[in-house]
């Protein structure tokens with residue numbers, strides 16, 4: 078009786094809240110309509126214009142970098158600019174941010190219709206441009222945690238810290254897949270797999286947006302970069318990709334669809350071209366898929382200067398004005414111009430000449446205004462000063478440390494060499510041992526992340542963290558080489574002779590975007606040489622790779638006793654590494670990307686069957702999903718709910734996991750799925766489920782996975798999502814089972830969401 082009463086109450090509450098939501102969105106739509114009806118063409122086009130903050134700052138003299146009120150008035154009052162972005166490449170204190178946003182919104186409140194400005198900022202691994210912010214492991218690392226709870230927490234912490242500065246909009250998460258390991262933005266992605274990227278991205282959005290982006294500590298997210306950016310043929314940033322439509326549907330679109338379904342209200346366009354069509358001119362993707370199929374209701378923002386690029390870089394139009402017409406008609410709602418009024422002037426001219434219809438302007442502006450209303454900016458566009466008290470709290474910091482520890486992947490541990498005893502003498506060497514920057518990568522305090530002098534003084538770099546762990550007297554540090562030349566390598570060798578073990582920090586320095594282009598995935602020779610010299614001393618070498626992408630280290634893998642693929646573990650990376658090296662934390666990361674063995678043999682884990690037939694071998698250095706622990710986990714009792722299902726049913730898979738070692742630890746349990754026959758060539762297995770559990774020694778837990786009909790489906794010959802009845806194989810660790818999907822024929826799915 079009590080239960081029935083409770084159920085009725087819940088139903089009642091649900092219907093009250095959903096009808097309140099409907100009313101709220103109806104309210105917003107009405108307010109948007111009412112406001113739009115009062116706006117002039119100029120005011121509307123201004124809303125579609127986004128400028129970088131430098132445009133309204135003094136460029137020279139004693140006030141360089143400060144707001145130039147004349148320029149700001151011109152932007153907001155004369156050109157009706159609706160959005161600003163970015164910083165002059167260094168982080169500001171919360172106070173400075175508050176002052177800056179207040180100044181901007183004060184001017185907006187002087188405008189005829191008092192439309193607030195929406196400020197947008199990059200927040201790739203935390204509030205990049207806010208001094209003292211919690212800077213998490215980079216996204217590739219976060220993905221290696223396979224821990225969606227951590228992503229959700231990261232989203233919530235970042236949202237609070239960005240909102241504390243008065244900014245309501247972040248350019249993140251990056252839902253594009255990283256399927257080209259040479260690409261300089263791999264570390265900004267969630268890795269190579271669409272299922273993993275979808276779940277990670279969605280968890281982040283849930284944390285950052287909550288149920289209401291208008292809440293004081295939530296932000297609007299921006300999915301980027303739509304779509305296909307992460308598979309450039311040349312490996313160079315912003316260069317062409319070739320992605321057949323079937324593969325676009327199978328791999329690249331689903332994470333964006335998941336982000337749209339999770340409620341992300343904005344999307345940024347791919348700066349590059351796919352199949353010869355620049356992202357900003359792609360009507361099929363921006364309008365047919367995004368709007369007509371997915372019913373995306375938010376707005377689309379261009380990437381940096383990319384409307385102009387249709388003319389100046391891609392040469393697909395004969396004038397900059399035509400570039401504006403093509404982009405707007407393809408579906409771009411806001412232009413990140415970012416430093417002048419050309420977009421504004423051209424678009425007004427185009428509308429007056431009848432080349433861009435008024436309905437399209439109204440549509441774009443309505444979408445932008447709607448997000449501003451949803452963010453609560455019309456109610457209060459000013460910073461909420463109360464949030465500063467919660468900024469960079471100790472609990473955020475401990476979440477960050479936990480994330481850093483979980484994001485580091487142990488890929489080799491010969492004879493259980495790690496963890497190290499704390500009673501030893503070590504030599505620390507390599508170019509990445511003594512900086513915070515090399516653990517953080519780009520988008521840290523500055524765009525390129527390389528201004529070590531601006532990094533917090535209270536965070537230890539790896540060397541300092543090791544010294545703190547085992548005592549300064551037990552640690553010798555000799556760098557040995559820079560990234561690409563040997564320096565004091567002989568001294569390193571001499572020092573190794575007096576040490577019990579060598580901890581060698583190799584990898585890359587920081588970079589963002591095109592500045593990170595490389596011509597070879599091989600780790601530069603000097604680093605390999607230093608490692609070989611140290612290995613030749615006979616002292617055990619523990620290799621720690623700090624890098625934004627998987628540089629090939631095959632020549633030194635065999636000689637190293639243990640290897641940590643640490644990628645970019647963030648501001649708490651030093652402490653996390655020391656904890657793992659000396660056994661105060663048990664590593665649980667799993668690779669979210671295939672780690673190549675050879676520079677010319679680049680695979681994905683979900684490769685075609687021919688890659689392993691007729692003498693071909695699939696032999697990366699380490700496979701996607703690979704990662705070791707200091708304890709051992711045993712999988713048993715794999716059970717399937719049914720031997721046969723029809724194509725509308727879920728299949729439930731359960732497996733028991735036991736910690737059979739003697740250290741507590743976390744385990745990422747991954748479920749792969751494959752089908753015996755499909756009408757198109759298909760990988761043997763694809764990730765379709767994962768969970769992360771914590772187990773004390775001897776403890777067991779059951780993990781349950783639900784495989785939905787959508788997960789049984791794939792993109793068929795006709796580029797449509799279908800289910801083909803057949804035998805499916807499920808594998809979890811070394812266990813496997815199979816079930817039949819029975820049905821008369823291939824069934825089409827409406828749309829193609831995962």
Ligand code: BGC
Nearest residue numbers: 163199248301348380381590
């Ligand atoms: C990048 C985007 C970023 C934007 C604003 C562009 O160069 O591609 O990812 O959001 O700059 O900083």
